Amino acid sequence: MSASPALVIVGSGLAGHTLARSLASLGYAGSVTLLGEEHHAPYDRPPLSKEFQRGDESTLMLQADGLAGVQVISGCKAVAIDTDRRALALSDGRQLPWDCLVLATGARPRPLAGSDPQAPVHFLRTLDDARAIRAKLRDGLKLAVIGGGPIGLELAASAGQLGARVTVLEAAPRLMARTVPATIAEVLLGHHRASGAQVLLGAQVKAIHRGGVELADGRRVEADVVVVGIGVVANDDLAHAAGIATDDGIFVDANFRTTQPDVYAIGDVTRQRNPISGRFERIETWSNARGQAQALARQLCGGTNGAPRVVTGAAAPWFWSDQGSLRLQCAGLPQGDQEVRRGDPATGLVVGQWSAGRLVGVAAINAPQDFNLLRRILDAGQSMTPEAFASLTELRSPPNHTPEGPAEPVPVTVTPSDGPAALAPSAPLAQVPSTLPPPPPPAAQATAPDLAACPLEDIEEGAIGSTSLPDGTRIAIYRIRGEEVFATDDKCSHGSSSLCDEGSLEGHLIECGLHLGSFDVRTGKPVSTPCTKAIRSYPAQVRNGTIWIATQPIEPSP
Numbered sequence: 001m002s003a004s005p006a007l008v009i010v011g012s013g014l015a016g017h018t019l020a021r022s023l024a025s026l027g028y029a030g031s032v033t034l035l036g037e038e039h040h041a042p043y044d045r046p047p048l049s050k051e052f053q054r055g056d057e058s059t060l061m062l063q064a065d066g067l068a069g070v071q072v073i074s075g076c077k078a079v080a081i082d083t084d085r086r087a088l089a090l091s092d093g094r095q096l097p098w099d100c101l102v103l104a105t106g107a108r109p110r111p112l113a114g115s116d117p118q119a120p121v122h123f124l125r126t127l128d129d130a131r132a133i134r135a136k137l138r139d140g141l142k143l144a145v146i147g148g149g150p151i152g153l154e155l156a157a158s159a160g161q162l163g164a165r166v167t168v169l170e171a172a173p174r175l176m177a178r179t180v181p182a183t184i185a186e187v188l189l190g191h192h193r194a195s196g197a198q199v200l201l202g203a204q205v206k207a208i209h210r211g212g213v214e215l216a217d218g219r220r221v222e223a224d225v226v227v228v229g230i231g232v233v234a235n236d237d238l239a240h241a242a243g244i245a246t247d248d249g250i251f252v253d254a255n256f257r258t259t260q261p262d263v264y265a266i267g268d269v270t271r272q273r274n275p276i277s278g279r280f281e282r283i284e285t286w287s288n289a290r291g292q293a294q295a296l297a298r299q300l301c302g303g304t305n306g307a308p309r310v311v312t313g314a315a316a317p318w319f320w321s322d323q324g325s326l327r328l329q330c331a332g333l334p335q336g337d338q339e340v341r342r343g344d345p346a347t348g349l350v351v352g353q354w355s356a357g358r359l360v361g362v363a364a365i366n367a368p369q370d371f372n373l374l375r376r377i378l379d380a381g382q383s384m385t386p387e388a389f390a391s392l393t394e395l396r397s398p399p400n401h402t403p404e405g406p407a408e409p410v411p412v413t414v415t416p417s418d419g420p421a422a423l424a425p426s427a428p429l430a431q432v433p434s435t436l437p438p439p440p441p442p443a444a445q446a447t448a449p450d451l452a453a454c455p456l457e458d459i460e461e462g463a464i465g466s467t468s469l470p471d472g473t474r475i476a477i478y479r480i481r482g483e484e485v486f487a488t489d490d491k492c493s494h495g496s497s498s499l500c501d502e503g504s505l506e507g508h509l510i511e512c513g514l515h516l517g518s519f520d521v522r523t524g525k526p527v528s529t530p531c532t533k534a535i536r537s538y539p540a541q542v543r544n545g546t547i548w549i550a551t552q553p554i555e556p557s558p
């Protein structure tokens with residue numbers, strides 16, 4: 001490999017885009033080219049089935065900045081890899097030389113046989129797919145969604161909110177059979193039926209015609225539009241043709257290496273060892289794509305004498321799915337040999353799974369704080385007993401501070417686990433840049449702190465507290481170390497998550513507990529997707545042992 005290696009990334013989805021940005025921010029020594037076949041600027045897929053369908057495009061685009069020095073080629077497909085000459089053949093006839101090649105080619109919708117070519121059938125993977133569906137959604141539209149997985153259910157919820165008459169057809173006896181415990185599937189079923197959708201389980205599709213769907217048992221479901229969401233297949237053809245080991249996914253080791261030297265793979269296209277189950281699986285989640293990309297960037301930048309530093313990307317797989325008002329979050333395995341359930345969907349339901357006495361999975365509905373606590377325990381390769389889980393309220397951390405009187409901090413107690421060696425401790429927050437640029441000088445409109453929020457000692461170093469302004473606005477207060485304190489809006493700009501209740505503080509970064517976007521607490525500026533809009537910050541300082549904050553925010557600069 002040359003001293004200034006040429007790195008080419010194939011695929012400009014979340015994984016490819018995150019890798020390119022991370023390499024740029026870490027100062028990768030060689031040239032970086034990001035190649036994508038789609039004609040759009042890099043965008044995020046989760047909104048496509050949710051807010052995008054309801055007309056909100058604010059969370060769609062991935063951060064456009066941070067790609068300084070990266071050559072971006074859009075609307076061009078990689079068609080062949082020459083591993084001997086180390087060159088990539090492009091659809092426009094060009095050859096792109098590489099020293100290091102990263103395949104981030106994602107996945108495509110699994111096709112469904114038996115569809116009349118004239119039938120109005122859609123799939124949902126790309127922005128173009130989402131636009132085509134959105135153009136048809138309207139009040140009274142009869143929509144059949146084939147597949148009761150997360151994307152089908154999210155779309156069903158969005159379409160229902162727009163007034164469509166939705167029927168979900170699921171071939172299995174329950175919803176989301178691959179990814180959530182039966183207890184959670186029952187709650188989902190009740191939620192979608194209560195929201196007005198018709199949900200048919202055990203519904204095998206025989207054919208799709210203009211006007212409807214024919215089921216194997218002879219039933220017919222009328223539909224103006226049909227959306228098929230029955231899973232995805234990996235875009236691994238390029239790798240397979242180059243002799244790289246694949247099986248509906250490119251096999252990678254813990255350092256994202258394929259079976260070909262200097263060729264790596266990340267994101268939905270990979271088949272990797274699940275650190276919890278120990279099996280090789282495809283993990284088709286946003287957090288996996290982002291986490292792998294960030295870990296690979298650190299690995300490629302951390303080498304000395306040209307040798308990559310080995311960094312494992314192991315962490316408990318997790319995903320979220322927002323289905324109307326219902327927030328689902330799952331980490332680890334959906335099933336174990338013992339299940340314990342806490343709470344209820346209205347106030348927050350958490351279901352834990354144990355295998356051989358070890359915590360292996362957690363699923364939550366409308367309970368992000370409890371979920372994040374348990375996810376971190378899983379991530380750290382630790383465990384907790386079902387009894388401790390049953391008394392989860394005692395484990396909440398950090399406490400919420402208010403001017404009226406802070407709650408007592410209660411320590412989190414976890415037990416070490418004998419988990420598999422592959423389960424390396426990981427710190428999710430270390431995946432976002434740890435060296436943030438210094439904050440800008442105080443804005444001209446900054447006003448002096450004028451509200452006594454709480455005694456400094458009420459918030460431990462590295463912890464988050466909160467207070468409320470006279471108008472009721474909730475403010476998050478961050479104590480970094482000593483008397484270094486900052487304050488921002490409590491509400492994440494991406495959704496409705498509370499940063500003090502559900503977030504985690506790492507240095508000057510606050511990470512939102514719902515989708516793990518993050519902000520710089522000194523400025524309120526977003527640091528990582530899916531957060532793209534700044535939150536307001538409030539001047540804060542310590543005077544005579546008390547934290548004071550200004551009631552007037554510093555408006556975020558564009």
Ligand SMILES: Cc1cc2nc3c(=O)[nH]c(=O)nc-3n(C[C@H](O)[C@H](O)[C@H](O)COP(=O)(O)OP(=O)(O)OC[C@H]3O[C@@H](n4cnc5c(N)ncnc54)[C@H](O)[C@@H]3O)c2cc1C
Binds near residue numbers: 037125
């Ligand atoms: C509608 C929808 C909603 C989702 N919601 C959630 C959610 O709520 N929570 C969650 O955890 N996950 C969610 N996901 C999954 C998440 O978006 C994916 O896990 C993530 O996008 C994977 O990123 P990726 O970069 O690996 O692949 P992709 O996003 O698929 O990107 C791969 C890119 O590579 C390009 N490409 C492929 N082959 C070539 C080639 N030969 N040459 C050039 N370019 C190529 C493709 O066109 C594509 O743009 C959702 C996905 C969808 C589709």
Ligand code: FES
Binds near residue numbers: 494495496515518531
């Ligand atoms: S609500 Fe999505 S990152 Fe905060």
